[in-house]
Amino acid sequence: MQTLTLLVVALTIAGGAAALGGNTNNVYSPCSDTRIQRSDGFTFGIAFSSRASFFLNQTVLLSPCDRRLTLAAMNSQLSIFRPKIDEISLLSINTSAFFPDNYGGYMVAFAGRKYAARSPPAFIANSTYTVTSFTLVMEFQKGRLQNLFWKRDGCASCKGNSNFVCLNKQDCAIRTPSCKGRGGTVDCSLGIQLAFSGTDKHLAVLNSWYEVENMKQYSLYGLYSNLKSSLTSQFNNFF
Numbered sequence: 001m002q003t004l005t006l007l008v009v010a011l012t013i014a015g016g017a018a019a020l021g022g023n024t025n026n027v028y029s030p031c032s033d034t035r036i037q038r039s040d041g042f043t044f045g046i047a048f049s050s051r052a053s054f055f056l057n058q059t060v061l062l063s064p065c066d067r068r069l070t071l072a073a074m075n076s077q078l079s080i081f082r083p084k085i086d087e088i089s090l091l092s093i094n095t096s097a098f099f100p101d102n103y104g105g106y107m108v109a110f111a112g113r114k115y116a117a118r119s120p121p122a123f124i125a126n127s128t129y130t131v132t133s134f135t136l137v138m139e140f141q142k143g144r145l146q147n148l149f150w151k152r153d154g155c156a157s158c159k160g161n162s163n164f165v166c167l168n169k170q171d172c173a174i175r176t177p178s179c180k181g182r183g184g185t186v187d188c189s190l191g192i193q194l195a196f197s198g199t200d201k202h203l204a205v206l207n208s209w210y211e212v213e214n215m216k217q218y219s220l221y222g223l224y225s226n227l228k229s230s231l232t233s234q235f236n237n238f239f
């Protein structure tokens with residue numbers, strides 16, 4: 001798998017749970033198991049490839065950490081993030097030089113090995129449409145990641161906006177030829193909003209999920225649009 005340099009931007013907007021202590025999680029590989037508490041950083045990966053490449057024998061959805069998938073030998077890209085637990089973060093992936101449709105157009109979020117969790121593949125882009133906004137929910141039980149899933153709003157955030165098309169009654173998409181670098185002028189960078197649910201290893205409840213639910217009527221992307229802080233990270237082979 002090639003290394004991908006991505007622009008990762010994360011900003012905290014949930015002020016309530018002001019950091020009561022620092023990181024205690026020293027697991028930095030997305031393919032290792034860990035248990036977290038609030039205030040920890042948590043490392044997970046997102047793999048970009050074709051939908052079929054995430055399945056073994058076209059039937060069993062495996063974690064990209066599972067060597068049986070041979071994702072590394074396929075046309076794929078990997079990106080690693082380390083958000084802080086229970087803080088609402090927006091991950092931003094700059095697509096000015098990275099066209100997801102060149103890598104199959106789908107993504108899977110994942111973490112863990114023995115306790116491997118992976119999201120269903122999410123459609124990002126083909127030559128016709130590009131989806132730019134996602135919400136990823138990370139569900140923990142006693143600090144162990146159990147589940148990763150994409151939360152859809154049924155196109156509520158783009159209703160009435162003629163720049164968008166509603167795909168499959170779930171995703172707001174831009175026409176790919178409207179994107180910068182593809183003949184158009186729209187910045188089609190990917191925004192992935194994170195939300196945490198469940199409990200940490202001390203059974204403290206993770207709340208950011210409820211805050212996202214309450215804010216759904218606002219476009220979070222708008223809130224982040226004038227981000228000042230950014231971080232460019234390059235990661236190497238985790239497999």
Ligand SMILES: *[C@@H]1O[C@H](CO)[C@@H](O)[C@H](O)[C@H]1NC(C)=O
Pocket residue numbers: 056057060
């Ligand atoms: C996948 O297919 C191969 C060859 O057809 C077979 O040997 C193997 O048992 C299959 N694995 C699963 C998990 O179905």
Ligand SMILES: *[C@@H]1O[C@H](CO)[C@@H](O)[C@H](O)[C@H]1NC(C)=O
Pocket residue numbers: 007094095096187189
């Ligand atoms: C993406 O990268 C390009 C080139 O480095 C830069 O001009 C552009 O401002 C970046 N976009 C965002 C949203 O950061």
Ligand SMILES: *[C@@H]1O[C@H](CO)[C@@H](O)[C@H](O)[C@H]1NC(C)=O
Pocket residue numbers: 123126127128129167
């Ligand atoms: C792109 O994806 C959309 C939605 O899944 C589909 O309707 C369309 O046919 C696809 N276009 C191409 C060129 O594959």
